[in-house]
Amino acid sequence: MGKYEPTNSLLTERRGRExxxxxFYRASEMRDGHRNDCESCNLAAQKARYEADPAAAVAxxxxxxxxxxxxxxxxxxxxxxxxx
Numbered sequence: 001m002g003k004y005e006p007t008n009s010l011l012t013e014r015r016g017r018e019x020x021x022x023x024f025y026r027a028s029e030m031r032d033g034h035r036n037d038c039e040s041c042n043l044a045a046q047k048a049r050y051e052a053d054p055a056a057a058v059a060x061x062x063x064x065x066x067x068x069x070x071x072x073x074x075x076x077x078x079x080x081x082x083x084x
Contacts, residue, residue: 023040
């Protein structure tokens with residue numbers, strides 16, 4: 001494998017067009033720091049997945065949501081409010 005040379009543009013995975021880096025989402029796990037599909041390709045794929053099966057798309061979005069954290073306040077023996 002050759003040495004990686006950073007550029008100011010990438011080839012889209014789906015359309016094969018060369019686009020500037022600003023048209024790609026960042027992805028720290030990728031060698032060049034960007035996703036392989038451009039933003040418009042990614043959004044089109046999301047829309048197609050939703051239209052194919054809306055229930056699965058909604059369920060997928062709920063699994064990615066951050067869990068809510070409940071913070072309750074109690075009063076200790078001295079009457080001071082504490083968090084748990």
